[in-house]
Amino acid sequence: MTLERTLILASVVFCIGLYGLLSRKQAVAMLLSVELMANAGNIVFAAFAHFKGGPSSQLFVLFALAVTVAEVAVGLALVMLLYRRHGDTIVDLASEAKE
Amino acid sequence: MTAIELGLLAVFAPAAAALLLVLLYPIRHRGQPAAMVTIGASVIALAAAVKLLVDQTPVTRLVVPWIPERGRAMAEIGLQLDAVSMIMLAVVCAVALCVQIFSVAYMHDEPPKAFGRYFALHALFLFSMNVLVIAPNLLQAFAGWELVGLTSYLLIGFYFAKPSAAQAAVKAFWMTKLADMGFLFGLLILYVSTGSFEWTATPTPYIATWVTALLFLAVVGKSAQFPLHIWLPDAMEGPTPVSALLHAATMVAAGVFLVVRADPLFAQAPTTRELMLWVGAGTALFAACLALVQNDIKRVLAFSTCSQLGYMVAALGAGSAFAGFFHLGTHAFFKALLFLCAGSVIHAVHSNELSDMGGLRKKLPVTTFAFVVGALSLAGVPGFAGFFSKDLVLGTLEGKGGWLPWAMLMACAFLTAFYMGRVVIKAFFGEPSPKAQAAHEGGLAMTAPLVVLAVPSLLAGLLGGRLAAQLNVTGYALHVGLTPVTASGLALIGLVAAYAVFSRPGGRAPLAATFEELDRASYVDRFWAGAYRFGLLGVSGVLGWFDRYVVDGLINLSGYGTIAAGAAVRRLQTGRVRDYALAVAAGAAAGVIFVVLR
Numbered sequence: 001m002t003l004e005r006t007l008i009l010a011s012v013v014f015c016i017g018l019y020g021l022l023s024r025k026q027a028v029a030m031l032l033s034v035e036l037m038a039n040a041g042n043i044v045f046a047a048f049a050h051f052k053g054g055p056s057s058q059l060f061v062l063f064a065l066a067v068t069v070a071e072v073a074v075g076l077a078l079v080m081l082l083y084r085r086h087g088d089t090i091v092d093l094a095s096e097a098k099e
Numbered sequence: 100m101t102a103i104e105l106g107l108l109a110v111f112a113p114a115a116a117a118l119l120l121v122l123l124y125p126i127r128h129r130g131q132p133a134a135m136v137t138i139g140a141s142v143i144a145l146a147a148a149v150k151l152l153v154d155q156t157p158v159t160r161l162v163v164p165w166i167p168e169r170g171r172a173m174a175e176i177g178l179q180l181d182a183v184s185m186i187m188l189a190v191v192c193a194v195a196l197c198v199q200i201f202s203v204a205y206m207h208d209e210p211p212k213a214f215g216r217y218f219a220l221h222a223l224f225l226f227s228m229n230v231l232v233i234a235p236n237l238l239q240a241f242a243g244w245e246l247v248g249l250t251s252y253l254l255i256g257f258y259f260a261k262p263s264a265a266q267a268a269v270k271a272f273w274m275t276k277l278a279d280m281g282f283l284f285g286l287l288i289l290y291v292s293t294g295s296f297e298w299t300a301t302p303t304p305y306i307a308t309w310v311t312a313l314l315f316l317a318v319v320g321k322s323a324q325f326p327l328h329i330w331l332p333d334a335m336e337g338p339t340p341v342s343a344l345l346h347a348a349t350m351v352a353a354g355v356f357l358v359v360r361a362d363p364l365f366a367q368a369p370t371t372r373e374l375m376l377w378v379g380a381g382t383a384l385f386a387a388c389l390a391l392v393q394n395d396i397k398r399v400l401a402f403s404t405c406s407q408l409g410y411m412v413a414a415l416g417a418g419s420a421f422a423g424f425f426h427l428g429t430h431a432f433f434k435a436l437l438f439l440c441a442g443s444v445i446h447a448v449h450s451n452e453l454s455d456m457g458g459l460r461k462k463l464p465v466t467t468f469a470f471v472v473g474a475l476s477l478a479g480v481p482g483f484a485g486f487f488s489k490d491l492v493l494g495t496l497e498g499k500g501g502w503l504p505w506a507m508l509m510a511c512a513f514l515t516a517f518y519m520g521r522v523v524i525k526a527f528f529g530e531p532s533p534k535a536q537a538a539h540e541g542g543l544a545m546t547a548p549l550v551v552l553a554v555p556s557l558l559a560g561l562l563g564g565r566l567a568a569q570l571n572v573t574g575y576a577l578h579v580g581l582t583p584v585t586a587s588g589l590a591l592i593g594l595v596a597a598y599a600v601f602s603r604p605g606g607r608a609p610l611a612a613t614f615e616e617l618d619r620a621s622y623v624d625r626f627w628a629g630a631y632r633f634g635l636l637g638v639s640g641v642l643g644w645f646d647r648y649v650v651d652g653l654i655n656l657s658g659y660g661t662i663a664a665g666a667a668v669r670r671l672q673t674g675r676v677r678d679y680a681l682a683v684a685a686g687a688a689a690g691v692i693f694v695v696l697r
Contacts, residue, residue, distance in 0.1 A: 091675075096674075
């Protein structure tokens with residue numbers, strides 16, 4: 001494994017996440033896709049830590065994971081709200097602001 | 100105190116009174132205290148003005164910059180004390196004080212709130228008039244001019260619940276505003292051509308003619324000259340003391356005062372002076388004819404005021420500011436006296452109609468005495484104040500404009516004596532009418548101002564020599580000649596003729612039917628009503644159409660444009676989360692591509 005291949009892996013994971021985000025209607029699926037995209041970033045951090053050395057990048061991974069967890073908590077709260085309001089978790093239902 | 104301080108005191112004492120009465124409404128609403136405040140301020144102002152005269156103050160000027168424009172003052176504001184302004188100040192304050200004291204008795208039946216309002220307006224008027232009188236330049240004079248116009252409007256409409264009074268107030272306001280446009284345009288032209296508002300500005304002769312002609316338009320409005328005189332008789336709807344102060348003695352004379360002040364300017368415009376000569380003489384004769392057939396005592400005096408102002412304007416047109424100013428001064432006293440006497444009579448018989456009076460000589464001895472003094476002075480009987488000034492006016496007209504204006508004013512002198520004789524005989528002599536039976540004099544507050552004003556009405560003419568000296572006019576002397584002899588002869592003949600015609604019950608003047616018809620038809624009124632209806636309303640209609648369809652159309656068009664643009668952009672906002680996510684992703688991709696390719 002080299003740095004480049006690891007970065008390509010990260011890009012592929014990111015793109016899968018992006019595709020999932022753009023193609024799914026279900027809020028939970030979109031949330032999962034966002035998780036993929038965030039973890040693609042984490043892979044980049046880890047790759048640089050592994051190949052270039054230095055502990056700061058690894059610290060960043062831990063930090064980013066913590067933030068992601070918080071983000072998921074907020075996201076799931078939104079999903080709950082969406083479900084209570086519309087009886088489903090399809091995000092397109094939440095388009096009142098357009099009117 | 101210095102002259103400046105005295106001058107400022109004369110202006111700001113009434114201003115302080117007016118401000119006090121406006122702000123502290125408990126004082127105003129209680130009535131009597133308001134009268135005390137105003138009268139106190141007038142006493143202070145009069146004392147200051149008299150002190151200035153007694154001290155023989157030299158010409159004093161205090162100005163501060165006003166309205167900055169491009170780093171310098173566009174105009175100045177302040178006070179200018181010289182012979183003209185000091186004498187005028189004293190005359191205005193003296194008459195105002197007499198009228199205010201008289202008003203305390205005349206208005207005592209008013210509810211306290213109205214009473215207080217009346218005196219607050221009087222204080223405001225005195226301040227406005229003094230601002231005008233001491234003005235060091237035309238711009239401040241314009242400010243004072245408009246202020247007296249406003250107080251005139253408010254006081255004519257004092258009984259605003261009465262439709263005729265409200266209409267008269269609006270009419271006076273309209274007519275004088277129409278004329279004041281002349282003042283404004285004259286000022287603008289003067290400033291553009293000379294860069295100053297000074298009394299002594301010297302534009303080119305052509306500009307001077309235009310400026311003075313426009314100023315004269317304002318004078319025609321304010322001093323009730325033909326054809327803008329129609330507001331003055333209607334202004335008699337106001338309380339009688341107001342008529343005495345504003346519409347006889349001081350405010351209407353402001354027009355004459357303005358010309359006296361701007362004499363250096365008018366001296367450069369012989370064409371305007373020619374016009375003034377004819378307008379003045381014409382108004383004097385026309386108004387005297389109409390005064391002959393009025394049955395309302397106040398309307399007689401109103402037309403007489405028009406007529407006397409015509410004398411002054413004619414004198415100014417003949418080039419003698421001194422004669423015009425002299426007549427202004429004496430007229431202020433005897434006309435205020437006549438109006439206050441009329442107020443006393445109206446107060447006694449509760450009617451304005453001459454037919455409701457008659458035989459008041461025994462019931463109202465003081466008023467009768469004062470009215471006769473005023474009437475003889477107005478008629479120009481030798482020895483009375485009016486004789487001296489009228490003689491001077493007529494003297495300056497000798498030979499001017501081919502003797503015709505002189506002859507017109509001579510005829511007018513006869514008519515003046517004739518119609519004043521008519522009023523005196525109808526109101527004070529003969530058999531008392533039913534309404535006059537219970538008449539009695541008002542209190543001391545009513546009779547004292549009459550007696551006080553009777554003194555200058557009798558004697559002010561003797562001050563002519565001193566006035567001439569103050570104004571640096573040489574060659575003023577009483578003499579026996581064509582004019583004095585003819586004028587006094589005509590005055591006496593007029594009085595005798597009045598006695599001969601009107602002492603019989605039902606006596607009517609010759610040609611009375613013609614004049615009555617003229618008065619009833621009121622062609623000038625109809626002309627202005629038509630001008631208002633077709634001219635002003637027509638133009639307003641066209642402008643209204645333009646505003647509604649062209650100006651509003653443009654504005655509506657811009658509104659529709661904004662809405663259409665918004666509708667076009669609105670499609671971008673779908674409300675679907677994935678679209679926004681796609682936009683974000685596309686934006687990020689574009690950013691990456693931009694960075695990579697650069």
